[in-house]
Amino acid sequence: MESLRTWFNARKAAQVAAFFALQENGVINVLKLTKLIYISDRNHMDRYDYPILNDKFVAMPHGPVNSLTYEFINGDQDNDGWNEFITDREHHNVGLTNPISISDLDELSEAEIDTLQEVWAFFGSMGQYTIRDWTHEHCPEWEDPHGSSNPIPYARVFKYLGKKNAELLEDKINESCELAEIFSK
Secondary structure, eight states, rough: OOOTTTTTTTHHHHHHHHHHHHHHHTEEHHHHHHHHHHHHHHHHHHHSSSSHHHHHHHEEEEEEEEEEHHHHTTSSOHHHHHHBBBOOOBBEEEEBBSOOOGGGOOOOOOHHHHHHHHHHHHTSOHHHHHHHHHHHHHHTTTOTTTTTTTEEOOHHHHHHHTTTTTTHHHHHHHHHHHHHHHTTT
């Protein structure tokens, strides 16, 4: 289990998860949720050169995953900001702790909400395995870890998004996280 860093906002991650749970009438399959969150970060990086969540990406057997967010979904991390929005995992699902509306997602910018809505419009009607298979076919930064997990650097995602300055973009994200860490002390 990776320790939480100040650059990771668990409440914001919970609100991203809550957005998708809301679209599924309050309860969502974990595999589907993890894929929707990753795809949202990836799409946001394509459009704005920055992910929605300051999370670490990893390749897992079912595709790319936001590592810390996945730990919260599985109950391996605990935080009041997460618990305010998302229930404990039960079987293969998580859900909303209370009824919410989009206006309750105050950690998310308008651009981030737009990205989530676009991802939902394209993927929302798909089942978890269809979305998983889509990530295997359309996210070349993911390489099968054969039962394990391997890091996916931001630069690799940017490279496959066709960004010519992938390393520089990754450096900007990492510097932003480092500054947040310094100023939080």
